[in-house]
Amino acid sequence: MNILLVEDEPTVARLIQKGLSESGHSCEHADNGKDGLSFATSKQYDVIILDRMLPHMDGIEVLNSYRSQGVITPTLILSAKNKVEDKVKGLRAGAEDYLTKPFAFEELLARIEILASRNAPLSNTNLTLGELDLDLINRKVTREGKVIDLQSKEFKLLEYLMHNPGKIVTRTMLLEKVWEYNFDPQTNVIDVHISRLRNKIDKGFDYPMIETIRGAGYMINNR
Incomplete structure (x- = not known):
């Protein structure tokens, strides 16, 4: 910078x-x-x-x-x-x-x-992690070729996680990047959206990709 x-x-x-x-x-x-x-x-x-x-x-x-x-x-x-x-x-x-x-x-x-x-502008139009693919242009998400329907905030949340694979993403980072809060409003909005995202991204597949790091935040991994 x-x-x-x-x-x-x-x-x-x-x-x-x-x-x-x-x-x-x-x-x-x-x-x-x-x-x-x-x-x-x-x-x-x-x-x-x-x-x-x-x-x-x-x-x-x-x-x-x-x-x-x-x-x-x-x-x-x-x-x-x-x-x-x-x-x-x-x-x-x-x-x-x-x-x-x-x-x-x-x-x-x-x-x-x-x-x-x-x-910063996004340099890629697609984000891929293992069999999970996120198309930024068409706003389309697939895992193992199966189309996954996400709401706007769920898509933005997944996009941010996929920009940081294997890294701990804190609640503060998510609030500032996805919800554009510069403070913690003491809300459970992140927990609710992570839960919904998990149900769509992980449920029915061989292994979960979204992991909760207790006391720290969340992480997305291929394995």
Whole structure:
């Protein structure tokens, strides 16, 4: 990923830049709002990490300005302002996510990777795992040649799982990617849809493909 970091605290900026570099990502840094706006409107980025309290221009001003100029780059606000009204203001200004300081770098990385993946185009029109095939163009799912009828959310849920075969997919990841929630609404919607999906994908076949990883999430495997 190519990331723009707009952050005026040198220690925080160094921590983020170092972590992103070690994770294989490139990061450009602006230490004030004016330069941050200039970078955001003149270059292409996968994600923008934006502080709220900045010299020259407040982070909300920067966000409003580049959104008004047609910049749709996914934006995560990173701020010490942790009141609900501060978060709501940032999200309503056009940010896709809001993380408060102090923060764990691992959480920041996970959040920006999710934002970037939402914006990334799908490179394949078919996903295949063993005898399970998902046709993204015709919205058709088959296993061992048998057509499986899925509802819209079930299809999207299976698509996300098949993009991550053999990997644990957490509830948070599913809520953000499939239901587009940036918080946990304490709902059993995932459990209900996973149960329905299992009944359609696994029932009547030799082995189950969707596995529950207790305390962690779900995983789809060929065996």
